[in-house]
Amino acid sequence: MQTSNGLGREAVSKACAVLYRVALTVCLVALALGQSPRVYAASPDPSMVSKIDAATFEVVIPRAVDDPLTYEKPLPLDLLPYQERTDKYFSIGTAFAIGHNRYVTAGHVFLAAVGDLTGPPALRDASGRVYAIDKIEKFSLQQDFVMFSLKEQPNGDAALETNAKPSMNSVVYAVGNALGTGVVIRDGLYTSDTPEDENGRWKWMRFSAAASPGNSGGPLLDQNGKVIGVVLMKSPNENLNYALPIGEVLNASDSTAVMDKRESYELDIIEENQNGAFKAQFPLPTSYDDFSANYLKLLDRNSEDLLKALLQQQGKDLFPHGAGSNHILHDTPELSLFPELIVRNRSGQWVYSGRELNRVPLSGNGYVASGYVGHNFLTHLRRPDDMKAATFYNDPKQMMDLVLKTGYWTRQVGPEKVKIVSLGKPASDTTYTDNWQRRWKVFVWSLPYINAQMVVFALPTPDGYTIMMRMNPSVGTHDSMIDLKALTDFLNVDYGGTLAQWKDFLADKSLLPEVLKDARVDVDYGKHFRYTANNVTFGYPITLQPIDPDNLLAVGVGYYENHDKFALQTGVVQLRLNTTDPDRISIKRHIAPSADLDDNFKEGWGKLVHKQHPYDGVPYNDGDEMDIATVVDAPANNAPSELYTAFYATQGTHKPEEMKAKLDLLTQQLKVKSP
Incomplete structure (x- = not known):
């Protein structure tokens, strides 16, 4: 986002006065x-x-x-x-x-x-x-x-x-x-x-x-x-x-329109700014329409140049390459369905930023969870069960109508705030593929009464959408667009939903990110479940855990290096009976810690390598539930670069032999493949 000392686009934003941050409301200055x-x-x-x-x-x-x-x-x-x-x-x-x-x-x-x-x-x-x-x-x-x-x-x-x-x-x-x-x-x-x-x-x-x-x-x-x-x-x-x-x-x-002014560009993931000068000229006299077109073309190009220079200057230090990335790279995914930006904190460490601040329920088990990071409004929209997937993923008006049910967007009329319930059809509807090969739907809605536009980047997920959005004066739409495109590479998203939602999601190849393009979920309800991905395959019968359409499947994706390149790959696969039942199954991928990581990483890795508790295949009590876990196919040389674990948990207390039998059912069909 380009900043200035009070003229140009800053003046536009003052004139338009479209703000939302902590209160997550739209304040309109008439x-x-x-x-x-x-x-x-x-x-x-x-x-x-x-x-x-x-x-x-x-x-x-x-x-x-x-x-x-x-x-x-x-x-x-x-x-x-x-x-x-x-x-x-x-x-x-x-x-x-x-x-x-x-x-x-x-x-x-x-x-x-x-x-x-x-x-x-x-x-x-x-x-x-x-x-x-x-x-x-x-x-x-x-x-x-x-x-x-x-x-x-x-x-x-x-x-x-x-x-x-x-x-x-x-x-x-x-x-x-x-x-x-x-x-x-x-x-x-x-x-x-x-x-x-x-x-x-x-x-x-x-x-x-x-x-x-x-x-x-x-x-x-x-x-x-x-x-x-x-x-x-x-x-x-x-x-x-x-x-x-x-x-x-x-x-x-x-005879000449002159632009020669200091500018600064900032991006919400880092504290450093890119300073530069907006230097350009074009001939005068000219009509207002030609002036506007020339000015915006040059201004937008200047924003692009500043952003490009900022990313190039920070290139070697940006996640996942930069110093301070290893904590995220070597940790297992959080299985957070709420979107998080990966930002660099003041100590130079890359960390997840963003949390759910509010949740508004919708019909049919749907909801809109919201929060923000920097200038960005973040949303997790869960599709209502009574809304068909094909309609939901292909109707941006309907999607935005659901987001507006949060009630954050209002129009001030005198002393009264009137809720906006629909923005109508978007002014533009395009797509964007980020560097992780995730396919975003990009929408722009116009709000002419305040000369503003809503820019929305929506990433399809099995249960709905992960959304990153901004509202800005119309002249700032280009800056918001290039900002959000850059930020998609730093937005962390895991994938989750019911087995029924996963079936609909995987059936539409246009929605799938690269990390899930080969994923398969084969379900015979009441009998058998099987999950296949690029690096892991496993399945189990109903004797291990009930298999119903409402079972929850979550796939956590991590950032893994392969031949000096990084790619999103499956890091965790977890199945739960529902959101409240503690019974769950998970397969996790673990990466050997780098030398700069703290002792907690190294101690945890040592337990994995040597199959020590809790990875020794011995059941144990954890509060009101009983857990059991084991390391899968640990190499004999004790110097692996990655390991996988199988985990099973169920409520109550059970006999050790029953827990071991459950774990055996899970590991019998578990196969780990090199990605």
């Missing part, structure tokens, strides 16, 4: 709308007010007309102020005229509309008339301004004069569409200059006149009503605001 009376807290000479008023405009974007979403009830739009519920536009900032058909606003105001789902930005005057943008004449990302023309000129063609050499400590007026409530003029002093942060290429003007978010792009005037700067941002640490000197706008190139 933008106040224009066409309100002009208010003046402090004004220049009254004779100048009408001229300032005529030359200052709101920057607006169209409000969504069609809404693809469905809500739990009709939206109570009557709770909104009259102006807000009747206005066809969102107000996002301020612009002003400085000559015949020459208009200026802040770059980040203009970029807030790039990639918008509802239409291009426009200017609106005090009477409510809207004017379409014609050509982009000047643009600087780092100086944060844009100059443009309109397709149709407002009556009177009013414009403000400029003053490129204002006096320090003089009275100034900040003019802007403060908080979207109409144009406001507020007074203060031009207090000082400060160099821009990167290398002092120009100086920002600092002033004490009050400025609100909607002031962005408005003019900073001297006491004679002449433009001396473009209002851009607030100071983070003091009660001062910043403007770009108007001389920088007047002297800028009128």
